[in-house]
Amino acid sequence: MIDLDVLKDSFVTTPSKIIMLVVDGLGGLPHPDTRRSELETAHTPSLDRLAGESACGLTLPVLPGVTPGSGPGHLALFGYDPLKYLIGRGALESLGIEIELREGDVAARGNFCTVDAQGNLVDRRAGRIPTEVSVPLCKDLNEIQVDGVELNVYPVEGYRFVLHLRGEGLSDQVTETDPQITGVPALEATSLAPQGEKTSGIVRQFAKQAREVLKHEELANMVLLRGFSSLPHLPSMRDSYKLNPAAIAAYPMYRGLATIAGMTVIPTAKTFADELETLHQHYGEHDFFYIHYKPADAAGEDGNFDAKVRALEELDTHIPRLRELKADVVVIAGDHSTPAIMASHSWHPVPLLVHSRWTLGEGMESFSERSFAGGSLGTLPATQIMLLALAHAGKLAKFGP
């Protein structure tokens, strides 16, 4: 963890409480007309007030210029070097839907897709079929049998599913079958290394049978498979930081990330308001809470500037309820920026706020990328946020004489 073995005796368990609110896709960029970012446009009185009482700065999720996926973005927030601890898409999706991934298992993320009569891809997401359509199709795929492996297909959400393989001699050294473009057929899985031979053969057989099973479907008549991966080995936050950490996240992928980081996942319902109530109910049981807010990222990914502004304004209305807990430390961070004008994740530094009785309260007037650039925390790697959170909570003692 953070490769800071030399600090390991400095972490101490205390009764103090840390809440880390991760606003997915928090950072943005100015709208070309107004020259104001989503955060600068949004009316966020509670966040602004909090900024005035906190230490502020910007974080780099991976490195300047490097845009993280949700996996690396979150691992960095929890203190793991995302360039060292690599996490496969299949493993992430599996853990997110609570599939037990054992040592030696291999998982892949599946997409239903649409191919034409020649087998060329027409839609890589099968018209984004809803979950109620994909669930029975997954049941059909689950009937597929391939010699030498225990094979299961689990629906995730919409057009997405997980292919889970269990058996002897499996490996994640298998190429993806998604060509990333339309107008061409799905790729054949091949091995990336000798140990991937057996698994790639299984995957080819699965894909062939899947085409057969789905051939009468109008939209979801084929599958694409990506991110073959095994369980990553991460040191536990519990041991590394001497914490009893918990995660509250409505979306499966984030629960999965929390699980591999060693957090206890507390079941919750669909909205952030639900997550907050879950936090209130279980506040006595843990000393660290990761709580996840998704809508800002979703709006940014959709390229909808106004929707992202509204998502941030909605977040703002929840801040008073969060503050009622009077946690010793409140961290507000983001796993990456998702500027609406880019309609995607980006590499831009992400606002960070640390609130505790030991923060300078340097009086930032607003919660935004621009104002936080002058904050006392400076611009720091996201992997160092945990150290700051622990220090402000009195959980990171003096180093050296």
Add this chain to the structure above:
Amino acid sequence: MIDLDVLKDSFVTTPSKIIMLVVDGLGGLPHPDTRRSELETAHTPSLDRLAGESACGLTLPVLPGVTPGSGPGHLALFGYDPLKYLIGRGALESLGIEIELREGDVAARGNFCTVDAQGNLVDRRAGRIPTEVSVPLCKDLNEIQVDGVELNVYPVEGYRFVLHLRGEGLSDQVTETDPQITGVPALEATSLAPQGEKTSGIVRQFAKQAREVLKHEELANMVLLRGFSSLPHLPSMRDSYKLNPAAIAAYPMYRGLATIAGMTVIPTAKTFADELETLHQHYGEHDFFYIHYKPADAAGEDGNFDAKVRALEELDTHIPRLRELKADVVVIAGDHSTPAIMASHSWHPVPLLVHSRWTLGEGMESFSERSFAGGSLGTLPATQIMLLALAHAGKLAKFGP
């Protein structure tokens, strides 16, 4: 040194002069009533004027969130990675009182303490007995003999002393005897590794005899031993930077730190005014001077906000005398923050000022944490201050063709 071997040919010796003024515990936090830090509260016209003519920024002593002891804090200022070059408490104290620590020697920091009739600790610092009381007690302890080792006890200050061991087969792999709490007995020293067996046995015998020697004392009737350590191996600043560096520090520990960094220690008297006169007298003899100002840290550690403000105001009155030397580079830095409201060292970024004819002079209006957060140097690791100092003095030449 800074692990920048690739830069080693870029360091050049020149006649230019660098003064690094280290204000111990320089950074602070706002007073809850006024929302102004010690630096913001203090009337410091000379420092403020200097800030307006200098490049300013903030430094991280170790990492965000990591609170350094004086050892790591100073090593970082001199360019040593404090996570790599570890320094034991015993070694530090020994060097500070000019005990010659040779290869293979082991030193520990000793505290006189008070135990009750059952041997349970009542006061871990023996009522903070003054030096004049502890000196004769150290002389008594110095009479203790243990087979197979040359053993010496040296008074440091107040209730503190150094136990110095010289002999064959010694090791610093010995546990501390200070339980860190009262109401329990002192711990028995044990070995942390097989090579510590002999030394831990010696320490147990010493502690037993010490109890006997001191048994009739009212306050200082027992000893606690911490930080068993040998001489750390540090590359010399002299060689690494091609400097002829000198240290002027009234307090022993800081002289010790300068010694292991390869500086020449210039004897001085008790106050900062004395240190400044020493600097003036020896200004022709070196090209780099580390000069140490202690009172800000002492007041911060006492939790005395007003006293820290006064200590900073007192420092300010010395700045004109410092500037009379017209050094090519004046660096004002701190080894760590010591916010009075925390009454301890802290992890908060520390103001840094670099004055030379090559600084931007960006016109910061005041010398404070908040204003320096927006300075041109940004927030940087303290280990990089030396590079800046050398560069501004023309002692760090162009890298690469």
